Each structure stands twice: as C-alpha cells, then as structure tokens.
Amino acid sequence: MTRIVLALAQRALRNALRRPQYLAPLIIFPSLFLAVNTGGLERTTELPGFPDVRGFLDFQLSAAITQSLLIGGVQAGIAQALEIEGGFFDRLATSPIPRTAIVFGRVLATVPLALFQVAAFLVIGLAFGAHIEGGWAGVALVLLIGSVAGAGFAAIGVALALRARNASLVQGIFPIAFVVLFLSSAFFPRDLLSAPASWIAAYNPLSYIAEGMRNPIIASISSEAVLEGLAAAAGLLGVMVGISIAALRGRLREA
Amino acid sequence: MAAIETVGLEREFKGGLKAVGGVDISIAPGEVYGFLGPNGAGKTTTVRMLVTLLRPTGGEARVAGHDVAREPDAVRRRIGVALQDAALDLLMTGRELMELQAKLHGFAPRDVRPRADALIDRVGLVEAQDRRVGTYSGGMRRRLDLAMALIHEPEVLFLDEPTTGLDPVSRRTLWEEVSRLKDEGTTVFLTTQYLEEADQLADRVGIINAGLLVAEGTPAELKAEVGIPHLEVTFADGSETGRAREVLTQFGELRPPQPGSDVSVGLASGATGVAPVVRALDEAGVIVGSLELVEPTLDDVFVEKTGRHLEGAGDDQDPDAAAGPEPA
Numbered sequence: 001m002t003r004i005v006l007a008l009a010q011r012a013l014r015n016a017l018r019r020p021q022y023l024a025p026l027i028i029f030p031s032l033f034l035a036v037n038t039g040g041l042e043r044t045t046e047l048p049g050f051p052d053v054r055g056f057l058d059f060q061l062s063a064a065i066t067q068s069l070l071i072g073g074v075q076a077g078i079a080q081a082l083e084i085e086g087g088f089f090d091r092l093a094t095s096p097i098p099r100t101a102i103v104f105g106r107v108l109a110t111v112p113l114a115l116f117q118v119a120a121f122l123v124i125g126l127a128f129g130a131h132i133e134g135g136w137a138g139v140a141l142v143l144l145i146g147s148v149a150g151a152g153f154a155a156i157g158v159a160l161a162l163r164a165r166n167a168s169l170v171q172g173i174f175p176i177a178f179v180v181l182f183l184s185s186a187f188f189p190r191d192l193l194s195a196p197a198s199w200i201a202a203y204n205p206l207s208y209i210a211e212g213m214r215n216p217i218i219a220s221i222s223s224e225a226v227l228e229g230l231a232a233a234a235g236l237l238g239v240m241v242g243i244s245i246a247a248l249r250g251r252l253r254e255a
Numbered sequence: 256m257a258a259i260e261t262v263g264l265e266r267e268f269k270g271g272l273k274a275v276g277g278v279d280i281s282i283a284p285g286e287v288y289g290f291l292g293p294n295g296a297g298k299t300t301t302v303r304m305l306v307t308l309l310r311p312t313g314g315e316a317r318v319a320g321h322d323v324a325r326e327p328d329a330v331r332r333r334i335g336v337a338l339q340d341a342a343l344d345l346l347m348t349g350r351e352l353m354e355l356q357a358k359l360h361g362f363a364p365r366d367v368r369p370r371a372d373a374l375i376d377r378v379g380l381v382e383a384q385d386r387r388v389g390t391y392s393g394g395m396r397r398r399l400d401l402a403m404a405l406i407h408e409p410e411v412l413f414l415d416e417p418t419t420g421l422d423p424v425s426r427r428t429l430w431e432e433v434s435r436l437k438d439e440g441t442t443v444f445l446t447t448q449y450l451e452e453a454d455q456l457a458d459r460v461g462i463i464n465a466g467l468l469v470a471e472g473t474p475a476e477l478k479a480e481v482g483i484p485h486l487e488v489t490f491a492d493g494s495e496t497g498r499a500r501e502v503l504t505q506f507g508e509l510r511p512p513q514p515g516s517d518v519s520v521g522l523a524s525g526a527t528g529v530a531p532v533v534r535a536l537d538e539a540g541v542i543v544g545s546l547e548l549v550e551p552t553l554d555d556v557f558v559e560k561t562g563r564h565l566e567g568a569g570d571d572q573d574p575d576a577a578a579g580p581e582p583a
Contacts, residue, residue: 007358007359011344011355014351019346086343086345087338090342091342093307094308094331094336095360096331096361252308
C-alpha cells in the first residue's frame with residue numbers, strides 16, 4: 001500500500017510541476033491580494049482590540065498562506081477531475097491496488113507543494129519586512145499546520161472531483177472557497193468581526209487554521225492557538241479524506 | 256475452465272435503463288473473441304463489468320476463474336485492460352507511465368525498469384520513451400496503452416476498440432501484436448467497430464444489440480448463416496444473357512443481379528465452384544465480360560442480426576493498402 005501511495009503521489013506531484021498554468025496562481029493571486037490588503041489596511045492595526053503586531057503584513061501572512069493552500073486544494077480537485085474525464089482514473093481502478101490509494105496518493109502529493117507554498121509566503125513576507133516572532137520553531141509550526149491544512153484542502157477538491165467528475169464544475173467551487181475564507185478570521189481578527197460573521201468565524205475551521213499559523217508569526221508561540229490550528233487542519237483532513245473515500249466508493253459503484 | 260464466462264449478465268442503470276439485459280458468453284483460454292455491436296448496444300457496459308469497473312445488477316461473470324463482483328481484486332491481478340481512447344497521462348513520458356504501471360502491479364523495485372524496457376522495446380517505442388505522451392501520435396499511444404496492459408503478462412486481455420481512428424499502418428501493427436498474443440496463449444476480448452478486424456483476428460464473434468447477444472459463432476459460421484457466396488457475371492454481348500441463365504441454373508439458384516451485373520447465381524461451393532462455371536459458359540459459347548465471386552461479409556451478418564450496418568463498417572479498409580507512416 002505504502003509503495004503504491006508513494007508512486008501515485010510522486011506522479012501527481014510531478015504532473016503538478018509540469019502544469020505551470022496551475023502552479024502560478026498558487027503564488028501570484030494571494031501575493032496580489034496580500035499586497036493590496038497590506039497597502040490599504042495598514043492602519044487597521046491601530047484599532048482597539050487588534051492584536052499587537054509589528055505591521056499588517058505580519059498579520060496578513062497567514063491569510064495569504066491559507067488562501068494559497070485553498071487554491072492548491074482546488075487545483076488538486078481539478079487534476080483529479082481531469083484524470084476521470086481523460087480515463088486515467090479507470091486505468092487506476094482496473095489495477096490491482098487498494099482503491100483508497102488513489103485518494104491517499106493525490107492528497108499526499110499536495111504536502112510537498114503546501115510546504116513550498118508556506119515557505120514561499122514566509123520568504124515573501126520577510127523580504128517585505130515581516131517578522132517571525134516564533135523564530136525557527138515558529139517557522140516549523142507554520143510549515144506543519146500549512147502542510148496538514150493543504151492536504152485537507154486537497155481532500156476537499158478530490159471529494160468534489162469524485163462527485164462532480166467534471167473539471168469545470170470543480171473549478172466552479174473556487175468562489176465558494178473564497179466566501180468561506182472571508183467568513184473566517186483569516187483576514188481580520190475575530191474579536192473585531194460583527195455578527196453574524198463573528199458567529200460563523202467561530203465555527204469555521206479556516207479561522208483556527210489561519211490563527212494557528214498566525215500565532216507563531218506575530219507573537220511568541222502559544223500552544224493553545226497552535227494546537228487548535230493543528231487540530232482544525234487534522235480534523236478537516238480526516239473528515240475530508242473520509243468523504244473522498246466514500247465518494248470514490250460511490251463513484252465506482254455507480255460508474 | 257473458461258477464461259471468461261457470463262451467465263445472464265445484466266446491468267440496469269438508475270432510471271430503469273437496462274444497458275445489458277442478460278448476456279451469456281463463454282470464452283475458452285487462448286481464444287480471441289470479437290465483440291461487435293452498434294453504439295449504445297451494451298458493448299462498453301459489458302466490458303466495464305468484466306474489468307470490474309462496473310458492478311453487474313444481475314447474473315454472474317467470471318474472468319480468469321474469479322467472480323467479478325465477489326473477487327474483483329483477483330480479477331484485476333489477472334487481466335490487462337486497454338480501454339477506448341487510450342487512457343494515458345499525457346504529461347508523463349512513455350517510460351514513466353510504464354514504470355508506474357509496473358509499480359501498480361506490484362513489481363519489485365529491481366524488476367520495474369527491466370520489465371518496462373522489455374515492453375517498450377516490444378511495441379517499438381524505444382526512441383520515444385523519454386518524450387511526453389502528449390507528443391505521441393495516435394498509433395504510438397495505442398501501442399503504449401497495449402504495452403501497459405501487458406506489463407504483468409495477463410491471462411485475459413481486454414481491448415476496447417483498439418484501432419479506432421488509427422491509420423492503416425498503425426492498425427496493422429496492432430493486429431500483428433494481437434496475433435502474437437494469441438500465439439502466446441493470451442485470451443483476448445476485443446471490441447471493435449471494424450468488421451474486417453473481427454474477421455481477421457477473432458476466433459469467434461459475438462454480436463450484441465439492445466443489450467442482448469443476438470449472434471455468436473466463428474466468422475465463417477455466421478457468414479454461412481446469412482447466405483452462400485454468389486457469382487456476379489457480365490457478358491461481352493448482352494444478348495447472350497438468356498443462354499447464360501440456362502447454363503448457370505445447373506450450378507445454383509439464380510438471384511437478382513447486383514447493379515452493373517447481368518446474372519447472379521448462388522454458388523454454395525464458393526471459390527472452388529468458379530472454374531466449372533467458366534468452363535460450362537465457354538462450352539456453351541458464351542463470352543464472359545467479367546466475373547466476381549461475392550462472399551457474405553460480417554456486415555451482412557450484422558445487418559441480418561441488428562437491422563443496421565455497423566458504424567465503422569464503411570471505414571473498413573485493408574491495412575495492406577496502407578497510407579504513409581505515422582508521424583514520429
């Protein structure tokens with residue numbers, strides 16, 4: 001099983017790297033958003049109740065990372081849907097492999113990509129004057145939460161692809177993913193959100209993922225924020241992998 | 256034990272559409288079985304059930320001795336599958352795909368490369384092995400697809416329309432490979448829309464229509480069912496037709512001549528009966544302009560059994576009368 005999953009993950013990763021048109025948005029789009037937000041909303045850090053940060057860029061970095069990871073999840077879903085449309089999925093399904101390996105391989109492939117995405121945004125942030133208060137340990141924690149969250153988002157994309165079987169339809173979820181992200185505390189502190197956004201943000205796992213990655217960047221490491229972020233990412237991953245596997249079984253039953 | 260055996264195999268989709276309505280097939284090991292049918296007849300649904308991509312909703316199917324519904328893993332280990340439209344990953348190179356396929360079939364790491372090498376060589380893709388599959392021609396993709404299906408030396412090989420859209424040279428290459436597999440004892444389940452392909456390659460042919468198997472047998476048996484060969488004769492002098500008809504009635508039943516022909520006579524003995532006819536006409540002083548022995552074709556069988564021509568029947572062409580080589 002492990003060999004099969006690794007082989008499929010290696011293939012999925014290699015293919016992702018061979019599609020620059022899918023890779024570029026992972027960095028470009030959130031970077032533009034980060035630049036616009038940081039340039040225009042710097043003074044919001046002076047609002048009463050805003051966390052004590054060196055600058056808005058420090059605060060926004062985890063939002064950009066989360067946004068990038070979400071786009072990565074959509075790309076994983078599109079790749080999975082294209083595989084179904086092109087028939088390669090059928091080849092895998094007629095191979096003597098555990099069928100869950102198809103899901104695990106695709107999800108695992110996003111981990112190195114997610115690590116790259118997190119590292120890229122940390123470098124971009126540092127280059128433009130951000131600070132990582134948690135030091136190297138903080139970097140490691142952001143990488144850890146980011147990689148688990150990236151895999152979780154990929155599992156969402158895979159689940160959608162297995163249900164929709166259509167790349168265009170999967171691409172259609174992109175705006176929805178954004179709405180969910182805006183209904184979290186990724187872009188603004190939860191305490192400064194008004195109802196009903198604040199209620200939704202309190203139950204939105206993206207809030208905890210973004211806050212979990214934000215904590216080691218803007219402050220000394222708080223185990224509570226980090227563990228909540230990690231738990232949210234791991235919970236999302238577990239639930240979505242389960243849903244993906246159920247969707248896979250459903251697809252193979254109904255095909 | 257049959258290599259493939261189905262008893263009352265059925266598949267009903269949501270909404271009550273019954274794509275396959277009780278198919279019984281028994282294919283012996285080492286046999287090449289041609290599976291013909293018009294679009295929507297149930298061919299692909301049948302194949303997808305046999306390769307474990309689709310669960311039957313009725314009946315039973317055993318492939319390589321294992322039940323497709325109850326032992327799908329055992330079936331997958333014993334079959335090779337090349338589905339319609341060569342399901343390949345266009346971003347990968349031929350070698351990468353071959354090696355991936357070997358890994359998926361559980362080859363030990365040290366055996367992956369040699370096995371991939373052997374298959375790449377077998378299908379003539381050594382030069383192109385490190386190029387992305389997206390740059391391959393249709394024929395090259397089909398050969399790669401076939402090679403991947405053969406990576407684990409399957410007992411039963413499913414080829415779903417393997418030559419559709421290929422140029423004659425590529426079709427001939429695929430045909431040769433199928434013949435080679437037959438010589439090696441591999442059972443081949445071949446769906447095709449080219450009647451000539453089924454005629455050339457298949458030991459037996461099954462025709463499916465509206466989800467039911469409407470005819471089965473060797474190509475010769477099926478052709479014999481729909482009629483005997485007939486001789487179409489034209490004469491140098493049209494006024495000799497009456498005398499010629501008297502002579503020809505000794506050899507068989509006269510039938511309406513085809514357009515451009517003067518007389519048509521059934522000739523049960525086929526090609527061996529032509530020489531006596533010519534001698535008799537000569538002795539009667541009838542000068543023959545042209546003479547053509549027309550044998551029943553699988554298309555005649557197809558029309559007889561399904562009421563329509565097979566979609567690809569008009570595309571049949573002899574690969575020996577080939578066009579130029581495929582692009583590299």
